[in-house]
Amino acid sequence: MKSILVHAADDSAMESRMQVALDIARATGAHITFLQSVSYEVFAPGDFYGSAMAAALPQIKQAAEDFRAKTEADLANEDAVWEWKFLYGMAEDRLLEQSALHDVILVGPHDVGENGKRPSRMAGELALKAPVPVLVVPDEAKRFNLSAPVLVAWNGSSEAAVALRAAVPMLKYASNVFLACVAEDKSRERHDFRLDEGAKYLSRHGVDAEIVELPSGKLKVSDVLFSAAEKRGCSMMVMGAYGHSRFAEMLFGGVTRRSLTDPQMPIFLAH
Template sequence: MAFKTILTITGPEIGWQGDLKLAVDLCQQAEAHLSVLVMALAAPPPIGEYAVVVSDGWMQERQADQRRLKARTEEISAFVAANPVSGDVVSDYAEVGWADEMVGRRARYADLTLAGPELLASETLRQKVIEGALFWSGKPLLLVPEGAQPTLNPKRVLVAWDTRIEATRAVGEALDLLAAADEVHLAIVDPVEGERFHGEEPGADVATFLARHGVNVTVDRLPSENHSVAEVLRRHAVDTDAEVLVMGAYGHSRLRQRIFGGVTRSMLENPPLPVFLAR
């Protein structure tokens, strides 16, 4: 799909200039509109026998948060207006318990959500953005670790493939990106032959599908050799000099708790290169 609106999210308590510059660069590459959500997480209301005593302090804290949010929003609005891309900036003072849903609602109206290194360094806001983008938007998420220079026109792409719906979704969302790349390596770790698994020739079906879309794809069947799948993918990304890793995000939501599979969790916690995720 074409990336015509890119969303990035920041807050008054974290750095923002690095992430916004990355977002502007991506929008220039794709001739896309930049959408910025400036989000502050509201302190939960006091409860119990001390609620009345501390309620004044809690209200003052919230008012101070909102002032900081307003000031940061104005600062970012000025930055966006001074750059050569079209853009919009909105803010939200979100209750912690519902912040991920707020992120998801905004992300539905973008083609891609960008999570840059400054956001990823913030434990609480990072968690809300990742969960909101993956569980509530139906749109892909691009994680960019510190020191990486993301591009929406990569020459070399690594795809983590395992036949599940999430991987299929990720490939579909990244199809334009894959078709424009010089090399796409489709990595299958410890493939299992058979109709119910990877087929008689693991990777052949998805490679044929991608080739019909003009993708120059190579299937790499990789043994884990007692290493984790995440570690195998990390090493193969280095071996293929990949600029981005495309993969499905595995997990589910129960009782407002997000539970990710091991490979997804490893990539979320320590992305080795820009990671394009969908589920």
């Protein structure tokens, strides 16, 4: 991971993802790009004559400038290489465009302005569309130890395999890697890859993985995974994004959706 893209926005998780990005950059020698994006159109939908927009523009611009000045002042004392980039437009679109020359995107667990128990739509869209993985950083993650253990959620699906492969550069720093499989109902099991095939792939990259089979009992799969990760002192969970169809995930829930609703630690997503 040599090029980190961070969504720069004035939300409750900004401090957390900034610190996580700095910790990763220090450990890997990576460069950080903080991308701030403002779309004026979203502030005045239906304002055909532009009157509301004209009145709001000075406040919007000042708020953006104040946020940038405050954040850059905090970053000035950090021993990492970073730059600030400002672009007009929807944040999701600008992050997707800029991701082509980055190795990972850091975003918060909720969309800007929303702090309820719902997953970030932007995080989900980026995980599905971006050519690089997405690291979702919750508010509580003030630091990130790259050498701490990591849990990889494994269900034998192609999505899990893609996430596993994308995480290799970070897994090489981990003191332990746990390849965790949760027993599910037979009708929902995937058989693209056996449990041991993920471990074999990692071994070819010099990463030793311990296979862990977890009983689900009556708990949700996401809760079983978080519990196992916390018990093992993991700093991050690696997960394939949206293994079922996205429409089914939105209607009925799913491991990805439930995990993103209330993430207990940073979640590394790829699809």
